[in-house]
Amino acid sequence: MPLPAIPPRVKIPPIPAATLPSQPGRWLWTCRAGFEPHLFEELEWAGASPRMLGEVLVESEKRPPEPPVFARTGIRVQASLPAEQSPEQLAESIAARVAETVPAGLLVLQAFTPDSPAGNRMADEADALLEAVRARLPADRLLEETWRAREAGATLVELCVAPGVVLVGSVPAREALSLSPGGRQRMRRSGDSPSRAAMKLEEALVNLPFEPGRGEVCVDLGAAPGGWTQRLVARGARVIAVDPAKLMPELARQPRVEHIQESAFAYSPEEPADWLFCDMAWRPLEVAQLLAKWGRRGWASHLVANIKLPMKDKNPILVRVRHILTQEGGWQGLTMRQLYHDRDEVTVTAHKAI
Numbered sequence: 513m514p515l516p517a518i519p520p521r522v523k524i525p526p527i528p529a530a531t532l533p534s535q536p537g538r539w540l541w542t543c544r545a546g547f548e549p550h551l552f553e554e555l556e557w558a559g560a561s562p563r564m565l566g567e568v569l570v571e572s573e574k575r576p577p578e579p580p581v582f583a584r585t586g587i588r589v590q591a592s593l594p595a596e597q598s599p600e601q602l603a604e605s606i607a608a609r610v611a612e613t614v615p616a617g618l619l620v621l622q623a624f625t626p627d628s629p630a631g632n633r634m635a636d637e638a639d640a641l642l643e644a645v646r647a648r649l650p651a652d653r654l655l656e657e658t659w660r661a662r663e664a665g666a667t668l669v670e671l672c673v674a675p676g677v678v679l680v681g682s683v684p685a686r687e688a689l690s691l692s693p694g695g696r697q698r699m700r701r702s703g704d705s706p707s708r709a710a711m712k713l714e715e716a717l718v719n720l721p722f723e724p725g726r727g728e729v730c731v732d733l734g735a736a737p738g739g740w741t742q743r744l745v746a747r748g749a750r751v752i753a754v755d756p757a758k759l760m761p762e763l764a765r766q767p768r769v770e771h772i773q774e775s776a777f778a779y780s781p782e783e784p785a786d787w788l789f790c791d792m793a794w795r796p797l798e799v800a801q802l803l804a805k806w807g808r809r810g811w812a813s814h815l816v817a818n819i820k821l822p823m824k825d826k827n828p829i830l831v832r833v834r835h836i837l838t839q840e841g842g843w844q845g846l847t848m849r850q851l852y853h854d855r856d857e858v859t860v861t862a863h864k865a866i
C-alpha cells in the first residue's frame with residue numbers, strides 16, 4: 513500500500529494580540545489553547561485559506577470537506593461587531609442580524625468566550641449579552657433543550673464574545689461539530705470515576721449514534737488504572753482489560769472484568785469483540801498498526817481510540833494514522849477529533865462494514 517503524500521509544511525503566522533474581526537460568509541473555528549498552528553495547518557492543507565484571528569480562533573474562507581481534527585466547533589460568520597458599542601446596541605444589532613440571516617425555524621442561541629485567560633475573564637459579559645439578545649428574539653423560535661437540536665432541525669447560533677469584537681455565526685445543528693457553547697463539552701466527573709481519562713471516553717461516546725451496552729464484549733487496550741473499563745462495566749458490558757500495569761483493586765475483583773496483564777502487542781482475542789477501546793500511552797504509528805491489525809482480522813466491530821501526539825509536528829502523523837486505519841485496517845466511517853477533554857491527543861472512532 514503506497515504511503516500517503518504529506519503536504520508541504522505551512523508557514524504559521526503569528527497569533528494577533530487582539531482578536532481580529534472576521535468577514536461574513538467565512539468560517540470561524542475554535543480550538544484548544546496552543547493548538548492554533550495545527551488547526552491553521554490542516555485548514556491550509558485542505559485548501560480552505562485560513563487566517564489567524566486571535567487566541568484559539570482561526571477563520572477560513574471555506575469549510576473543508578472533512579471536519580478539522582483540531583477544531584472544537586465551527587460556525588459560518590453572519591456578523592462581526594466591534595465590542596465597544598453599548599450592550600443594548602450590540603444586542604439590537606445581533607438580534608436584527610440573526611432575524612435577517614438565520615432561516616426560519618427553531619434556533620439554539622449560545623454564547624462563548626475564547627478558551628484562553630483573556631476570554632475566560634469575559635464570561636459574565638458573554639452571559640449578559642446572550643440574555644439581552646435572547647430577550648429580543650421571538651420566544652417561539654428559541655429551543656431550550658439543546659440535546660433536541662439535531663432531531664428538531666434547529667439552527668445553532670453562537671455569539672463569540674472575544675476581546676474587542678463579537679462574532680456571530682450559525683450552522684445547522686445536524687452539521688455542528690458540537691452542541692456545546694464553543695465546543696466545550698464538559699463531562700461531569702462522577703464520584704467513583706478513577707481517572708480524568710474516563711471523561712475522554714464519556715465525551716467520545718456522547719458523539720456516537722450508539723454506545724456499548726449490556727452483555728457486549730469490549731476489549732480495552734491500555735486499560736490501567738481502569739477509568740474506561742469502569743465506565744464500560746457501568747454500562748453493563750463485559751470488559752477484557754489489557755495492560756501490563758495494575759487495575760484498581762475494586763475493578764480487578766469485578767466478575768465482568770478480565771485483566772490480561774500483558775502488552776497489547778502480544779495479545780490476541782479468543783473470539784471477536786463488539787468494541788475495541790484503546791488509550792495506550794504509546795507511539796501513534798505503532799498503535800495505529802495494532803488497531804489496523806484488529807480491523808483486518810475482524811477482531812472487533814467498533815473502535816474508539818485515543819491517539820497520543822506528544823510530538824511538535826502532529827498533522828503529518830495524523831495523515832499516516834488515518835491512512836493506516838482506513839487503507840490497511842479497513843476501518844470505516846472514521847472520525848478524528850481533538851475533544852474538549854483531550855490534551856496532547858486526539859480521539860478516533862470507526863466501525864467495520866456491517
Ligand SMILES: C[S@@+](CC[C@H](N)C(=O)[O-])C[C@H]1O[C@@H](n2cnc3c(N)ncnc32)[C@H](O)[C@@H]1O
Nearest residue numbers: 709734736737738739740757775776791792793
Ligand atoms: C493513559 S493510561 C490509560 C488510562 C485508562 N484508559 C483509564 O481510563 O484509566 C495509558 C496506559 O497505557 C498502558 N500501556 C502502555 N503501553 C502498553 C502496551 N504495550 N500494552 C498495553 N498497555 C500499555 C500503560 O500501562 C498505561 O496504563
